[in-house]
Amino acid sequence: MASEEIKSSADDEKITDRDPYPDEIETEEEKNHPLKKYEDIKEKLEEIRQLHLDGTLFDAEEKSKELIQYIKDKYESDSESLLKEYEQHPRKKLIDNQLIETAKMLEFMTSDKGWDIFKDDGTWQTEWQPSDDSEFESFRITGVGDVPLYNILAVIYEMDLIKTWMPLCKESTECGQLSLHSKCGLIRIGLFWPIQDRETILFGYGVDDLKNGKILIYFDSRDDNPNVNIPECPKGRCRVDVFVGGFFFERLTENTTKITVVWNCDPKMSVPTSIINWFAGTFAGTLVSQIVKAAKFDETSEYYKRIQNNPEFYGMIKKKLAENKTMSDLKAVISDNDDNKEQEKGQEDVVVEQTDDNEQNDQDKE
Numbered sequence: 001m002a003s004e005e006i007k008s009s010a011d012d013e014k015i016t017d018r019d020p021y022p023d024e025i026e027t028e029e030e031k032n033h034p035l036k037k038y039e040d041i042k043e044k045l046e047e048i049r050q051l052h053l054d055g056t057l058f059d060a061e062e063k064s065k066e067l068i069q070y071i072k073d074k075y076e077s078d079s080e081s082l083l084k085e086y087e088q089h090p091r092k093k094l095i096d097n098q099l100i101e102t103a104k105m106l107e108f109m110t111s112d113k114g115w116d117i118f119k120d121d122g123t124w125q126t127e128w129q130p131s132d133d134s135e136f137e138s139f140r141i142t143g144v145g146d147v148p149l150y151n152i153l154a155v156i157y158e159m160d161l162i163k164t165w166m167p168l169c170k171e172s173t174e175c176g177q178l179s180l181h182s183k184c185g186l187i188r189i190g191l192f193w194p195i196q197d198r199e200t201i202l203f204g205y206g207v208d209d210l211k212n213g214k215i216l217i218y219f220d221s222r223d224d225n226p227n228v229n230i231p232e233c234p235k236g237r238c239r240v241d242v243f244v245g246g247f248f249f250e251r252l253t254e255n256t257t258k259i260t261v262v263w264n265c266d267p268k269m270s271v272p273t274s275i276i277n278w279f280a281g282t283f284a285g286t287l288v289s290q291i292v293k294a295a296k297f298d299e300t301s302e303y304y305k306r307i308q309n310n311p312e313f314y315g316m317i318k319k320k321l322a323e324n325k326t327m328s329d330l331k332a333v334i335s336d337n338d339d340n341k342e343q344e345k346g347q348e349d350v351v352v353e354q355t356d357d358n359e360q361n362d363q364d365k366e
Contacts, residue, residue: 021177021178021179021180021182022176023053023179024053024179026049029090030090030091033045033089034085035085035086035089040074041067041070041071044063044066044067044070045067045089048060048091048092048095049091051063052091052094052095053179054181055205055206055208056207056208057095057098058209061099064092068083068086071083101218101244102207102218104244105216105245105248105262106216106248108138108140108262109140109246109248109260109262114129114130115128115140116129123289124141124142124143124285124288125143126139126141126285127140127142128276128284136243136265137264138262138263138265139262139284140260140261140262141261141284141285141287142259142260142288143258143288144252144256144258145257145258145259145289145291145295146256146292147256147257147292147296148254148255148295149249149257149321150314150318150321151296151297151303152249152295153206153215153249154295154297154303154306154307154314155291155294155297155303156217156247156291157183157313158303158306159173159183159185160172160173160174160185161302161306162185164294165291165293165294166187166287166290167287167290168189168191168282169187169188169190170190171186171187171188171199172186172187172188173186175201175228175230175231176227176228176229178205178225179205180312180313180316181208182205182206183203183204184201184202184203184204184228184230185201185202185204186200186231187199188237189283196236196237197236197237197238198239198240198267198268199233199238199239199240200239200242201221201230201239202220202221202242202245203220203221203225204217204219204220205219208320210251210320211324212327213250213251213325213326213330214248214249214251214327215249216247216248216249217246217247217249218244219242219246219263220244221240221242221265238268238269239268240265240267240268241265241266242264242265243264243265243266244263245263245264246261246262247259247260247261248261248262251326253327259288259291259292261288
């Protein structure tokens with residue numbers, strides 16, 4: 001069971017009776033937006049909203065671009081004023097902001113500039129990015145785990161269970177849920193005397209790009225949110241800032257996942273190189289391997305119980321995974337298409353060659 005997707009009653013997507021999460025509720029500004037008086041535009045706005053709430057940020061972006069073109073084509077004389085209205089639409093602004101955040105995170109994840117390899121054991125590579133002009137610290141860990149993406153998502157989604165597997169973690173609490181794909185939580189890391197425990201309030205959201213075999217999760221720390229009751233930092237602890245962070249999961253096969261995690265933070269102290277090395281080895285260097293270990297859970301685990309009790313989320317994930325190919329399958333399809341194109345081109349070349357020969361024969365006869 002450890003290396004296979006957990007089977008459960010959540011395999012079938014079921015919508016449970018619950019109150020809507022805060023981000024699922026239309027704000028008054030969104031509800032009364034001027035563009036809603038146009039029925040055709042209103043319908044397209046709702047489609048964009050649903051795609052965004054489903055976690056398909058990039059699909060919502062594509063539909064947003066289509067709406068802009070639609071307005072230009074259909075409302076040519078009024079397009080300038082209507083597009084100005086659309087630029088101020090709260091959903092459009094939220095989507096654009098998340099696109100900026102995820103682009104920044106992906107650039108940070110994939111860049112080669114400035115990273116020093118701290119450790120590479122053949123499975124996991126831990127990198128550190130030193131900064132000469134600030135006390136901010138950046139880490140990146142990459143590797144491949146023999147575990148299904150479905151199980152990994154459960155380990156990340158259940159925030160209060162993070163303390164059961166994260167190195168040095170003394171406390172993990174879910175502070176609030178903003179949508180089915182967006183949560184807020186507190187993570188506390190215990191260091192050694194005389195350094196105070198470090199804690200952070202993380203806001204994160206998932207982005208479904210499973211049609212390309214990928215899922216990414218963006219997170220950063222924030223001081224407040226009108227929909228979340230953020231606890232005060234107790235005496236004797238230090239609340240640190242995470243400026244950008246995230247997980248990037250690539251579904252290589254049904255039971256194999258490439259994992260990349262990155263974060264940039266202000267530890268709120270000047271950190272000697274010796275402590276950086278200790279932290280990189282103790283925390284960063286083992287973080288992803290602990291995620292993979294935790295994801296090899298069976299039907300006796302707390303994760304299995306959570307999956308059973310949340311058919312809405314886990315059923316939806318199961319359904320999306322079933323509907324989309326793994327990256328190895330996608331590459332096979334692309335390879336087959338390329339082979340077919342080469343074969344068709346070869347056939348075309350033969351036809352052209354035969355035609356040329358026929359024409360030459362006709363000329364010879366003449």
